[in-house]
Amino acid sequence: MTQLADSLSFTSGATLDNRFMLAPLTNLQSAADGTLGDDELHWLSMRAQGGFGLTMTCATSVQHSGVGFPGQLGAHDDRHIEGLSRLAAALKAAGSHAVVQLQHSGMRSQPDYCDGTPQCPSDDEKTNSKAMTLDQVQQLIEDFVAAAARAQQAGFDGVELHGAHGYLISEFLSPQYNRREDNYGGSPENRARLLMDIIAGVHERCGRGFSLGVRLSPERFGVDTAEIRALAGQLLTDPRLDYLDMSLWDLHKPCEHPDFEGQSLLQVFASLPRDGVRLAAAGKIYSAADAQAGLDAGLDMVIVGRGAVLHHDFPKRAIADPEFTACALPVTRDYLAKEGLGPRFIDYMASWEGFVSP
Numbered sequence: 443m444t445q446l447a448d449s450l451s452f453t454s455g456a457t458l459d460n461r462f463m464l465a466p467l468t469n470l471q472s473a474a475d476g477t478l479g480d481d482e483l484h485w486l487s488m489r490a491q492g493g494f495g496l497t498m499t500c501a502t503s504v505q506h507s508g509v510g511f512p513g514q515l516g517a518h519d520d521r522h523i524e525g526l527s528r529l530a531a532a533l534k535a536a537g538s539h540a541v542v543q544l545q546h547s548g549m550r551s552q553p554d555y556c557d558g559t560p561q562c563p564s565d566d567e568k569t570n571s572k573a574m575t576l577d578q579v580q581q582l583i584e585d586f587v588a589a590a591a592r593a594q595q596a597g598f599d600g601v602e603l604h605g606a607h608g609y610l611i612s613e614f615l616s617p618q619y620n621r622r623e624d625n626y627g628g629s630p631e632n633r634a635r636l637l638m639d640i641i642a643g644v645h646e647r648c649g650r651g652f653s654l655g656v657r658l659s660p661e662r663f664g665v666d667t668a669e670i671r672a673l674a675g676q677l678l679t680d681p682r683l684d685y686l687d688m689s690l691w692d693l694h695k696p697c698e699h700p701d702f703e704g705q706s707l708l709q710v711f712a713s714l715p716r717d718g719v720r721l722a723a724a725g726k727i728y729s730a731a732d733a734q735a736g737l738d739a740g741l742d743m744v745i746v747g748r749g750a751v752l753h754h755d756f757p758k759r760a761i762a763d764p765e766f767t768a769c770a771l772p773v774t775r776d777y778l779a780k781e782g783l784g785p786r787f788i789d790y791m792a793s794w795e796g797f798v799s800p
Contacts, residue, residue, distance in 0.1 A: 444737045446730070446744075447761045450495065452684040453718045454653040456599055458495035458539050461737060462757035463687075465724050465747035466498045466543040466602070466657070468511060469787040476503055476516020478525025481784025483532060488782035490536035492755030496743070497538040499529070501545035501604050504589040505582065507556040508610065510547025513786060517542060517589040526596035534597065541653065542593040543602045544586055548610030549619070563613050563620035563627060579626055579636065582610070587643035590652075600653025603640055606689045608663035611637050615673070618664030630669045634676075645682040655722075657687040660697075660707055667699035671710055679717040687745060690725035693736055712740030729767040730760035751791065754781050772799045 450458040464486075471482035482500075490497040502515045509516070516522045526542070533540035549562040549571035561578065562571040574582070590601045605611035613619040614636045620627050626635050637656070644654055656677055660670045677686050690707045697703075702710045708723060724745035727733050736744040749756050749768045759766045775798060778788045792798040 444742075446733055446737065446757070450720065450742060452653050452720065453650075453681070454600065454684050455651055456539055456653055456684075458743075459537060460493065460495040460757055460761065461743050462494050462733070462760075463496040463722055463743045463745045464489050464494045464498050464750055465745045466500055466604070467747055467751065468500050468514075468790070469783075470511060470513035470790050471784050471787050472513050472515045472525075474512070476506075476509070476514060476518065476522055478515060478522070478529055479513065479784075481787065482515060483525075483529055485782045485784065485787065486529060487532040487536065488754040489750055490533040490538035490540075492750075492753070493757035493761070494538050494746075494750070495757070496541060497533045497536075498541045498543050498602060500543065501547075501609070502542050502589070504544050504546050504585045507551060507561065508546035508548070509552050509555040510545070510550050510609070511552065517544065517592050518585060520592065523592050523596050526593060526598065530593075530597035530599075534599070539600070539653070540598045541600045541602055541655070542589075542598050543604050543657070544589050544593075545604035546582065546586075546610040548608075548613045550609065562610065563616075563622055566619065573622070576624060576626075583636070583639050583643055586640045587647050590644045591647050594648050594652050600655065600684065601644065601648075602655040602657055602687060603637065603644075604657050605637055606657045606659035606663075611640075612659065612663055612665065615658075615670070616664035617666060617669075630672065634673055641680070641682055650682070653684045654682060655685040655687055656683065657689060659689045660711065661699075667697060667710070668701050671702075671714070674711055675714045678714050678719045678721065680719060681717075683719045685720040685722055685743065688721070688723040690723050693723060693725040693727070693732070693739070695725065708736070708739050708741075730764050731767075733760055734764070748797075751778070751783070752781065771796055773797070774799045
């Protein structure tokens with residue numbers, strides 16, 4: 443059986459020290475213009491030092507107009523390269539595979555960053571979002587690719603494309619939000635064209651030695667689980683990719699789609715054939731047993747989010763002790779500060795019910 447401490451190779455040539463991947467976690471700790479903040483550097487460096495085989499940034503903007511939350515890290519301008527270089531050097535010095543997650547917030551973009559009119563696949567009255575023109579779609583693809591090239595220039599080992607959680611790539615995948623009548627709308631193949639064009643562009647610009655992953659979510663946000671499974675099957679055999687990251691919320695959650703009645707979300711995706719592309723998933727991994735169960739169910743990597751907020755060295759603890767379980771909630775602000783969270787990140791976690799003591 444695969445064990446948590448086992449190394450893992452990517453087809454790009456990289457080798458991870460273990461099967462742990464840090465989830466791309468919103469933390470609000472960089473500057474308003476997207477330049478790296480010292481608190482964000484400290485938070486991520488501690489996780490790399492804590493033993494994560496792959497350490498990923500928060501969702502990182504590819505366009506100024508696509509910024510989705512205050513203090514979001516940026517890769518949409520050359521001014522960001524200096525900070526990204528410091529971050530890459532720190533993560534790699536700890537022996538972790540360093541990855542930037544690239545993202546555009548689409549209809550959830552901050553009004554102050556998009557002149558009050560977010561971009562999306564089709565007009566959306568609820569969010570005052572406007573359909574992108576074909577020229578804007580082509581510019582978006584180029585901006586994703588340019589952001590990947592900046593990450594590579596800064597010394598990162600790879601990038602992940604954020605196609606989950608109702609952000610712009612996910613909106614294009616959604617039959618609910620994408621009602622376009624051009625080549626980027628209509629059939630599932632057309633709705634996935636934006637993602638596939640970005641993959642092609644990053645592959646061409648950055649080369650196969652630069653690792654490339656994709657994040658998808660299988661439910662909610664207007665997506666169809668059967669369509670996402672079919673797309674996942676395509677991606678898991680794509681020679682340009684190294685891994686697929688599935689955001690499942692709970693590894694054991696029953697799938698709601700009638701086609702997969704009686705199966706968990708993990709079973710729906712872990713059963714797909716793979717050809718060199720690794721499968722990772724996130725979903726309430728709070729203990730060594732949870733993590734090992736994910737591997738036993740067919741995952742190649744496990745993705746830790748809130749458990750990594752609670753313990754910067756979650757991988758080291760889980761590998762050393764099969765009985766390790768994350769500490770009980772709520773925790774104090776002082777506890778989180780000792781675990782490397784800055785004041786803004788602690789305030790954000792306090793907005794999660796039951797996470798931080800009053």
